[in-house]
Amino acid sequence: MRRSATPIIFTAIQSPAGGSSWRDLAACRTADPGIFFPDPGDVVGVERAKQVCDGCPVASECLSYAVGTNQTEGVWGGTTQGERRRLRQRWLKDLREAG
Numbered sequence: 251m252r253r254s255a256t257p258i259i260f261t262a263i264q265s266p267a268g269g270s271s272w273r274d275l276a277a278c279r280t281a282d283p284g285i286f287f288p289d290p291g292d293v294v295g296v297e298r299a300k301q302v303c304d305g306c307p308v309a310s311e312c313l314s315y316a317v318g319t320n321q322t323e324g325v326w327g328g329t330t331q332g333e334r335r336r337l338r339q340r341w342l343k344d345l346r347e348a349g
């Protein structure tokens with residue numbers, strides 16, 4: 251079963267200045283980066299990338315970074331760009347409503 255990082259995003263968004271030491275623990279640190287940038291519509295490629303993310307101990311940090319810095323390409327934290335766009339919209343809406 252795929253782990254959902256969605257709830258964490260709203261409490262753990264990190265700014266780019268928040269550091270990147272989490273990258274040292276990334277499951278993808280020795281993987282081909284191209285895996286995480288499948289061609290548009292490549293469902294098998296997306297699933298291959300998401301499988302790596304599923305076993306990553308820093309998926310939440312990665313997802314927070316990607317949403318917080320608006321990474322618009324590739325698979326980050328087990329999410330596609332479309333999934334992150336929706337998360338970012340919700341996050342920004344929550345920020346606006348929080349004042």
Ligand code: SF4
Pocket residue numbers: 276277278279286302303304306307308309310312313325326327328
């Ligand atoms: S969640 Fe995925 S893309 Fe992010 S660091 Fe882990 S393996 Fe890499």
